[in-house]
Amino acid sequence: MxxxxxxxxxxxxxxxxxxxxxxxxxxxxxxxxxxxxxxxxxxxxxxxxxxxxxxxxxxxxxxxxxxxxxxxxxxxxxxxxxERRLRLRAATAGFSVEGKQLISAPMPGKVVKVLVKQGDEVKEGQGLVVIEAMKMENELKSPKAGKVVELLAKEVTAVEINAKLVVVE
Missing domain, CATH: 3.30.700.30 (Glycoprotein, Type 4 Pilin)
Incomplete structure (x- = not known):
């Protein structure tokens, strides 16, 4: 990667x-x-x-x-x-995202922490889930302010690349 x-x-x-x-x-x-x-x-x-x-x-x-x-x-x-985060930085420089946002696993790994619960209100940039991959922990953050409407991530479970973890609306 x-x-x-x-x-x-x-x-x-x-x-x-x-x-x-x-x-x-x-x-x-x-x-x-x-x-x-x-x-x-x-x-x-x-x-x-x-x-x-x-x-x-x-x-x-x-x-x-x-x-x-x-x-x-x-x-x-x-x-x-x-590369994904760089593109997101460039894309969000002039506007913010709207509608449902799916946060998925950027690589295979293990969910080590779930930082939110379903129904929680979150801020843009707030940490949602922490995934360990290649001995590094990666905190996946909310791309927008909103509400956690789906929470599929569970601590201590393995995930594949692109696994659906959280939906923020």
């Missing part, structure tokens, strides 16, 4: 491709270089990563579309977006 990452202070986001390469292993391609990454989530929430033979303990703190990444005592703020 292709992501675009922009470090705080950089003008442009750079593409980063992440592909599964076995259990807890990924191929990460950035700047024309490919790295083999072994990733294991530790009990206290940090991720132990082995990148081309070098070990790192990495902590992530999601703050909206940004992620604070702590590695070896240095914290970096990174704006991370997949």
């Amino acid at each position: 292709r992501y675009f990452a922009k470090l705080q202070g950089q003008k442009e986001a750079v593409p980063v491709d992440i592909e599964p390469a076995g259990e807890n292993r990924f191929k990460l391609t950035h700047g024309g270089k490919t790295f083999l990454v072994d990733a294991l989530t530790l009990d206290h929430g940090a991720v132990s990563m082995l990148v081309d033979g070098t070990s790192y303990s990495v902590e992530f703190d999601e703050q909206g579309d940004e992620v604070l990444v702590s590695v070896r005592g240095q914290v970096n703020r990174i704006d991370v977006a997949d």
